[in-house]
Amino acid sequence: MSKVIMTVDDSASIRQMVRFTLEDAGYTVLEAGDGQEAVTLLDGRTCHMVITDLHMPNKDGIEVIKHIRAHQGYRFIPVIMLTTESQAERKQQGKAAGATGWIVKPFKPEQLLKVVKKVLR
Amino acid sequence: MTDRTAELRQAFLTEAGDLLVELEDSLLLLEEKPTDRDTIDRIFRAVHTLKGSAAMFGFEQISQFAHNLENAFDQVRAGSQEVSGDLIALALRAKDLFDQMLEGDAPQDQIDVHCAALAEITGKSTNEPAASDAAEDSASSEDKPDHWFIRFQPHGNFFANGSDPLPLLQELADLGQTHVTLHNEVPGLADMDPETCYCSWDIALSGPCSEDEIRDVFVFVEDDCELSIRKIEADGAEPARLGNILVARGDIAAEDLNQALADQKPLGKILEETGKISSSRLSSALAEQQTRRQVGDQKARRSANQTVRVPSDKLDQLMDLVGELVTVHARLERHANRRTDGETTNLVEEVGRITWELRENAMGIRMLPIGNIFSKFRRLVRDLSHELGKDIQLITAGDETEIDKTIIEHLNDPLVHLVRNAVDHGLETAAERKARGKDPMGTIELSARQQGPNVVVSIRDDGGGIDLEAVRAKAVNKGLLEPQEEIEEQALIQMIFAPGFSTAKEVTSTSGRGVGMDVLRRNIDTIGGSIEVQTELGQGTTIALKLPLTLAIIEGLLVRIATRFFVVPLAAVEECIELDGNSRDQVQGRHMIDLRGHVLPYLEPRRLFHIDGPVPPREQIVVVRNDKRLLGLAVDEIIGQHQTVIKSLGKVYRDIKGFSGGTVLGDGDIALILDVPALAGMAAETVKEAQLV
Numbered sequence: 001m002s003k004v005i006m007t008v009d010d011s012a013s014i015r016q017m018v019r020f021t022l023e024d025a026g027y028t029v030l031e032a033g034d035g036q037e038a039v040t041l042l043d044g045r046t047c048h049m050v051i052t053d054l055h056m057p058n059k060d061g062i063e064v065i066k067h068i069r070a071h072q073g074y075r076f077i078p079v080i081m082l083t084t085e086s087q088a089e090r091k092q093q094g095k096a097a098g099a100t101g102w103i104v105k106p107f108k109p110e111q112l113l114k115v116v117k118k119v120l121r
Numbered sequence: 122m123t124d125r126t127a128e129l130r131q132a133f134l135t136e137a138g139d140l141l142v143e144l145e146d147s148l149l150l151l152e153e154k155p156t157d158r159d160t161i162d163r164i165f166r167a168v169h170t171l172k173g174s175a176a177m178f179g180f181e182q183i184s185q186f187a188h189n190l191e192n193a194f195d196q197v198r199a200g201s202q203e204v205s206g207d208l209i210a211l212a213l214r215a216k217d218l219f220d221q222m223l224e225g226d227a228p229q230d231q232i233d234v235h236c237a238a239l240a241e242i243t244g245k246s247t248n249e250p251a252a253s254d255a256a257e258d259s260a261s262s263e264d265k266p267d268h269w270f271i272r273f274q275p276h277g278n279f280f281a282n283g284s285d286p287l288p289l290l291q292e293l294a295d296l297g298q299t300h301v302t303l304h305n306e307v308p309g310l311a312d313m314d315p316e317t318c319y320c321s322w323d324i325a326l327s328g329p330c331s332e333d334e335i336r337d338v339f340v341f342v343e344d345d346c347e348l349s350i351r352k353i354e355a356d357g358a359e360p361a362r363l364g365n366i367l368v369a370r371g372d373i374a375a376e377d378l379n380q381a382l383a384d385q386k387p388l389g390k391i392l393e394e395t396g397k398i399s400s401s402r403l404s405s406a407l408a409e410q411q412t413r414r415q416v417g418d419q420k421a422r423r424s425a426n427q428t429v430r431v432p433s434d435k436l437d438q439l440m441d442l443v444g445e446l447v448t449v450h451a452r453l454e455r456h457a458n459r460r461t462d463g464e465t466t467n468l469v470e471e472v473g474r475i476t477w478e479l480r481e482n483a484m485g486i487r488m489l490p491i492g493n494i495f496s497k498f499r500r501l502v503r504d505l506s507h508e509l510g511k512d513i514q515l516i517t518a519g520d521e522t523e524i525d526k527t528i529i530e531h532l533n534d535p536l537v538h539l540v541r542n543a544v545d546h547g548l549e550t551a552a553e554r555k556a557r558g559k560d561p562m563g564t565i566e567l568s569a570r571q572q573g574p575n576v577v578v579s580i581r582d583d584g585g586g587i588d589l590e591a592v593r594a595k596a597v598n599k600g601l602l603e604p605q606e607e608i609e610e611q612a613l614i615q616m617i618f619a620p621g622f623s624t625a626k627e628v629t630s631t632s633g634r635g636v637g638m639d640v641l642r643r644n645i646d647t648i649g650g651s652i653e654v655q656t657e658l659g660q661g662t663t664i665a666l667k668l669p670l671t672l673a674i675i676e677g678l679l680v681r682i683a684t685r686f687f688v689v690p691l692a693a694v695e696e697c698i699e700l701d702g703n704s705r706d707q708v709q710g711r712h713m714i715d716l717r718g719h720v721l722p723y724l725e726p727r728r729l730f731h732i733d734g735p736v737p738p739r740e741q742i743v744v745v746r747n748d749k750r751l752l753g754l755a756v757d758e759i760i761g762q763h764q765t766v767i768k769s770l771g772k773v774y775r776d777i778k779g780f781s782g783g784t785v786l787g788d789g790d791i792a793l794i795l796d797v798p799a800l801a802g803m804a805a806e807t808v809k810e811a812q813l814v
Contacts (some may be wrong), residue, residue, distance in 0.1 A: 011170045013132040017177060018127070053173075055166050069281075078283040084173050100283040101341030106176030106184070119339065121288040 003120060006030040008052035008064055021109040035059025035061040042074060045055050047071060049120050050079045062097045069098035078119035133178040137223055140167045143218050148209055155204035165194045179741050183222050186232060189239045190215050194717050195245055211238055211527045223279045243475035267327055268353040269335060274321035275346040284342050292338045297328015302405030353413055363388055366406050369693050373397050434528060436487050444766030448785045450476045456789060480674060489529055492520025498540055498567060505544045512551050512561055513544060518568035524576045530667055531648045535641050539580045539664055547584035547662055548657045576668050583661040592616055618642040646798040649690065674702045677765035680743060682755040683734030684726050686792035688784055691796040693745040697759050702741040714753065723753025747801040767794060
């Protein structure tokens, strides 16, 4: 049974890149185009991990993280935030909301896989 | 992969086009309503997304440029920048430049001018690096010491952010060799909060990694745990003492150490008994001590630590010599035991220890990853799938599992046989699979894993499975089974290994070449392995070969019958019992005894091998296991455990049944090694003969 990872990003190209990379590595990938879609998708279905952008229309990444941490079924899954900011402030905000870790954009496929392996085995 | 790269670039170009249209629209809207928050946010997001994606797909120039524009709108969002006509004009001009950049013909001087203008507005330097981490690759190549002590103490709420200690420990193990000690402080069930982390870990890590690489493992959790990383240095001439290590770690106070030293018992024991330290902390410190001892050696070795290619017959010779040494040591030991010379005894023990280490080392060198032969099967499966018109994929797992090279050599034919079988009989054709609602592509999985002193190699297919009814019918047909006889499923499956048994309806070029399952079984028996089959009709079959790690030296049980010595492989021995006159019984001409209420058949090798000499009043029975069945072997005396160096019997005696080899004993005597599966076969034949009479 391969692990299911959701990519949440308003950029279709980034979602596609994340999907290709993860599927090549044997994961199953769910896609959400913004925070609202992500929250709707997380209806109790199996999802082992979420990789979310922070700036998104409708619901932003921070809200997605808060939603996950408040949801009985997903409370303990790892959530990785994608951020272009390397500023400590952004990360702190995400961590405070409950993010497990972060990836600084731009990243290469191998960096993405390295981070996934760090939180999900 | 290049297809994908092109595909991704195209996806980016399309997306960037959309973003720029949105940017332009929003900017025009903003011009009308300069304070509209939503519009400002939309502009920011568009620029932000453009920056991120551009950098991902290698459009550095666009990313850099977008970074400058993003800064400006970040200030607008934060309220520190006004939406001026100048700003909007600059942003619109930027949009045009983006368009040109995407076309690939943006004049650099215009970009520079534009950046400068933006910088004037935002007051920031234009050459500030785009937000990616500049420190990314800088930290890996500095000083590379070999040994680290890491103490990792997660906070109680460690799990709250979805963090998991296990992948972190695994990631550390990827960096080098680790020795992990768990400090488990989980309270009783009544007081336990299942969402709290009560554990912490000490890790002794040996590997070519820097402190930064280790810190990087914990980068996401540095605020959620106490982490200390310490380099373990070689301590000059004298290895570090346990007490010093414990004091250095702050696990005990110096007074505790002095107190303990005064008592002169083993230090660790005293500390543990007096409750100064938990046993896990102690064993962790002992691990560090061990590591420190190795530091000195390894530092010297590192410069010359390269791979050397050696012809494999040299390895065989080495193993032979180690075998001789083991034998000579046994003789030496015997000799020393007859004298009461303490000095000699000590020396012999010393030689024994070194011999044992040498043996372990030599065996380690002979270990090869099993992936070496797995890879050959890709071609085989490919060719077979073409030949038979079946669509098949081969998956391998556990390629890195190591096993003695002699066993690998013995494994090739059985595996070829099993894979052919799986392709030919196991997997259905694509049409049949479709009809059964399965993926038309069949899968064969070859995997290996170590399990205690054994390696388990399994071949799994997702084909039709073994039709047990067909097996039963065939078994009855061959006279192996009574028509109404009750039989356990496993025992029934094992029937396929009986000589001359084949459930294939027709012989094809792929299988039925005279290499039957019985030969396969014999091959595996020869190397001391066993076969287990699991099958589910319609779902597939898994055949697991359980193999010993090595063939050259085994642990054996040395026994005596009259003046002859024999070795029973210890792996097959279940127990030893005494045979007295009362428990003897003879049923159907075969000897039986009562083993705690069960009937145990036993063989008399004395008769089987025609050994003369008086039978002692009390014989011993060695109970051995062969394929879930127990069998007794009657012997005169059980001498004890024996490290057995296996020597082949040579061409002349190769076909003699009942022996798998010979070995030289301490006093130069020879002992034959009993072949348990063959003896079990003989026992079964005895029964049949008795039935015929």
